[in-house]
Amino acid sequence: MNYKNIAQEKVDAIMPKLIALSDKIWNNPEYNFEEYIACESFSSLLNEFGLEVKTGLSGLKTACKGTYSSGKPGLHIGFLGEYDAVPGMGHACGHNLMAAMAVGAGAALKSVIDDLGGTVTVFGTPAEEGGGGKVIMLENGAFNGLDAAMIIHSANETVINDISYSKTDVIVDFYGKKSHAATWPEEGISALTPVLELFNILNAMRLEIADRGKILGIITKGGDDPIMIPDHCQAKFTVRSFDMKYKIELLNRLVNVCESLAKATQTKFEYKIDSYSYEDIRNNPVIENLLADNFTELGEKVMPRRRELGIGTTDVGNLTHKIPALQSYVKVVPYLRGHTPEFEEAVGGPQGHRAIMVGAKAMAMTAVDILSDPKKYDEIIEAFNDMKEKNQWEEQYDRNSASGEQS
Numbered sequence: 001m002n003y004k005n006i007a008q009e010k011v012d013a014i015m016p017k018l019i020a021l022s023d024k025i026w027n028n029p030e031y032n033f034e035e036y037i038a039c040e041s042f043s044s045l046l047n048e049f050g051l052e053v054k055t056g057l058s059g060l061k062t063a064c065k066g067t068y069s070s071g072k073p074g075l076h077i078g079f080l081g082e083y084d085a086v087p088g089m090g091h092a093c094g095h096n097l098m099a100a101m102a103v104g105a106g107a108a109l110k111s112v113i114d115d116l117g118g119t120v121t122v123f124g125t126p127a128e129e130g131g132g133g134k135v136i137m138l139e140n141g142a143f144n145g146l147d148a149a150m151i152i153h154s155a156n157e158t159v160i161n162d163i164s165y166s167k168t169d170v171i172v173d174f175y176g177k178k179s180h181a182a183t184w185p186e187e188g189i190s191a192l193t194p195v196l197e198l199f200n201i202l203n204a205m206r207l208e209i210a211d212r213g214k215i216l217g218i219i220t221k222g223g224d225d226p227i228m229i230p231d232h233c234q235a236k237f238t239v240r241s242f243d244m245k246y247k248i249e250l251l252n253r254l255v256n257v258c259e260s261l262a263k264a265t266q267t268k269f270e271y272k273i274d275s276y277s278y279e280d281i282r283n284n285p286v287i288e289n290l291l292a293d294n295f296t297e298l299g300e301k302v303m304p305r306r307r308e309l310g311i312g313t314t315d316v317g318n319l320t321h322k323i324p325a326l327q328s329y330v331k332v333v334p335y336l337r338g339h340t341p342e343f344e345e346a347v348g349g350p351q352g353h354r355a356i357m358v359g360a361k362a363m364a365m366t367a368v369d370i371l372s373d374p375k376k377y378d379e380i381i382e383a384f385n386d387m388k389e390k391n392q393w394e395e396q397y398d399r400n401s402a403s404g405e406q407s
Contacts (some may be wrong), residue, residue: 007108032135042368049107060133070113079122080149085129095128097355117371120367155332158300165214170239171235174191175191201257213246214238295358380391
């Protein structure tokens with residue numbers, strides 16, 4: 001029996017409902033942890049397709065999942081959907097399509113899993129655009145028990161091997177002593193001086209850092225009145241690198257520079273991590289190869305991942321550090337970049353609907369490959385363990401613990 005064909009036929013049969021889900025999310029953009037319409041629509045369709053739905057995962061009102069077990073021994077496959085919008089730009093990242101792809105893949109795999117054995121779970125994950133929804137879910141055990149997971153993003157090319165930054169955002173505060181700048185300046189200690197010097201030093205570091213990473217920042221508080229020497233100034237930075245270890249090195253250097261400036265200017269210095277760190281994506285290469293073959297079978301031209309396509313951050317990266325997983329891309333419209341008004345329009349139309357069909361089929365077909373061949377999963381685990389072996393140091397590093405005070 002050709003289980004891949006059965007899975008594809010299931011996607012074709014439910015496409016009107018997948019399109020309706022995507023369109024509803026697209027027409028009702030909701031932001032970090034406020035995706036109530038999206039979550040309700042997502043979970044309702046999972047329930048209609050016969051998956052057991054749970055909402056409020058990890059204490060998040062807009063996180064949900066739908067699970068179906070064959071009752072037979074086998075692997076547990078996860079499909080992840082996103083549905084939060086880009087603030088001020090609607091669904092310019094195409095998360096409406098990702099939600100529909102995940103539901104479609106889950107329903108398609110369910111249609112054959114009674115024969116193959118195993119379990120399928122479809123996750124609705126909120127707040128990818130900066131809120132760290134998957135990080136919170138991961139830390140609270142929402143993905144425990146998964147043997148492999150997949151998510152497909154919308155893009156202007158179909159791409160398998162994704163890359164992303166490891167990033168940590170930091171808020172830096174300097175405290176001095178307020179005084180009247182025109183009358184008694186000698187009695188003050190400017191909190192602005194170390195902030196300005198910090199930006200000068202970071203600018204000088206750019207030549208050395210080059211393409212290995214980035215420290216980007218803005219001054220969020222520079223004082224309240226030009227006639228007063230400010231006693232509190234603040235800056236916010238994002239520290240990024242393709243190499244998590246080098247990102248940590250840059251973060252430590254930033255803190256050390258701030259500490260030195262505080263001593264030199266007789267100010268007090270505090271810093272804290274802002275929100276959750278997103279880590280670099282480490283796609284499982286065996287799952288990548290299976291997905292590439294299935295995209296090709298569906299008539300997609302698979303392109304290499306290029307920096308020119310744009311590189312950001314995603315909380316999917318954190319998941320790929322913990323279980324065999326991947327994030328890949330399916331083409332919506334050639335040449336249109338994400339996070340633009342033109343792309344936002346495209347993901348709400350026929351080209352976006354085509355991407356739903358291709359992405360859902362490709363993920364379901366890849367899951368069939370994994371469930372059908374135990375030796376293939378052995379290769380997946382071997383590749384995952386190789387990645388973990390190369391990065392053993394990470395187990396000693398708490399990504400979200402850094403906060404401190406220096407004076």
